[in-house]
């Protein structure tokens with residue numbers, strides 16, 4: 001996993017090699033999307049919300065999606081990457097859970113400050129859905145003021161420590177992480193409300209979803225992207241596809257995606273259809289022996305799947321590459337392709 005912060009400060013045009021390096025992060029991926037998304041399209045995508053917006057900044061807005069539950073929807077396409085990923089606040093009688101550490105300290109601090117204004121409490125726990133820097137790098141913003149318990153799987157904590165620029169405070173917090181089960185769910189009891197934290201994988205080796213037991217709300221981490229083409233850099237696409245299908249479905253369910261606006265069941269359907277379309281095309285290209293770079297660059301999603309930033313020739317090859325890895329693995333089990 002390349003150092004994500006380094007990719008945010010390189011304005012020079014990307015060479016092929018430069019792209020392959022830079023595209024190894026969610027931030028670079030978002031930058032690639034922002035670069036190719038027509039302004040009208042991106043404005044329409046990011047304006048969309050059916051929920052009450054309780055606070056808004058250039059980098060994000062906070063939407064009330066249930067009683068005591070708020071989704072932080074990042075709006076990074078204008079260039080402000082304070083938060084970069086989505087996350088949120090889940091408040092209960094005995095504690096407040098913040099979801100994600102965000103990209104910059106100021107992002108986590110903003111969410112924590114919002115939590116205090118809305119609930120009277122600074123977050124008591126922070127849950128990291130996976131190790132990517134845009135979800136983890138800012139976690140120190142929670143730690144400056146009060147005691148807070150960081151929760152993540154062992155893999156997430158370990159890979160976050162390995163892959164991010166040194167920050168003694170964050171490193172200490174990550175070493176102190178209260179571990180979430182990697183092969184069993186963890187239930188967080190907030191007195192009047194409980195949250196299932198379910199280990200899954202596919203976007204990375206270790207992802208989690210947070211599923212409220214009293215409300216039809218799921219925080220999906222980067223297993224789900226809405227109206228933005230996902231980053232496959234560490235993905236195992238077959239596992240991703242299975243994990244997304246295992247996310248609870250019911251009428252009226254709300255999904256907080258890792259990136260993009262709030263999603264409902266129809267959005268999740270569209271996302272699954274999009275993943276399937278990529279799989280179908282990658283499978284066919286692999287069978288005919290075409291290089292992933294060439295096949296991915298030529299691939300276009302059908303218009304019926306709606307607005308996805310798929311017209312960039314740059315990031316689809318990465319999805320095809322991930323599928324090719326999966327195909328090779330399934331042909332030679334045990335060999336790490």
Ligand SMILES: [Zn+2]
Nearest residue numbers: 026130132222
């Ligand atoms: Zn990610």
